[in-house]
Every structure is written in C-alpha cells, then in structure tokens.
Amino acid sequence: MAERWVGTVRRECTDRLLIYGEGHLRRVLQAYERHYNPHRPHRSRDRRPPQPLHVPAPPTDLDQIRLQRRQVLDGLINQYQRAA
Numbered sequence: 001m002a003e004r005w006v007g008t009v010r011r012e013c014t015d016r017l018l019i020y021g022e023g024h025l026r027r028v029l030q031a032y033e034r035h036y037n038p039h040r041p042h043r044s045r046d047r048r049p050p051q052p053l054h055v056p057a058p059p060t061d062l063d064q065i066r067l068q069r070r071q072v073l074d075g076l077i078n079q080y081q082r083a084a
Contacts, residue, residue, distance in 0.1 A: 035072045
C-alpha cells in the first residue's frame, strides 16, 4: 500500500515540480496529502475519496451546476466543488 502511495505522489506531484530542499519537499507533501485524502477520488473506493468532507448530492443536470475551482500546489492540482 505504501508503494502505491509513493508511486501516486511521484506521478501526480513531485515529478512535476522542482523541489528546492527538504523544507520545500515537506510543505509540498503536506499540501498533497491534504488533497489526497479528503478530495482525490480513488478507484478502489468507487471513485470516492477515503475521507470525504461532505456527502455528495445525487447526480443532477450537469448543465445547471455551477462549480468553483480551488488550485492546490500553485495550480498543479485543481479541486472542484459546487458553488454556493
């Protein structure tokens, strides 16, 4: 399981960034971990995150939904949620 996480964090995060030192690496990994657990969907969980922040509403007409984008890791990753 740890090997899978290391591979995922390398492919999605650290392989796309220039890391400037140990402190920078720690901050990047902490930000990615905050994205990985509550937001990122996982195949083994039917495309649901392991620690969802809220229970998603049932699917509706996607043409009528307004989304809000939040950038993580200076735009490397985008998170989307329904706009209020």
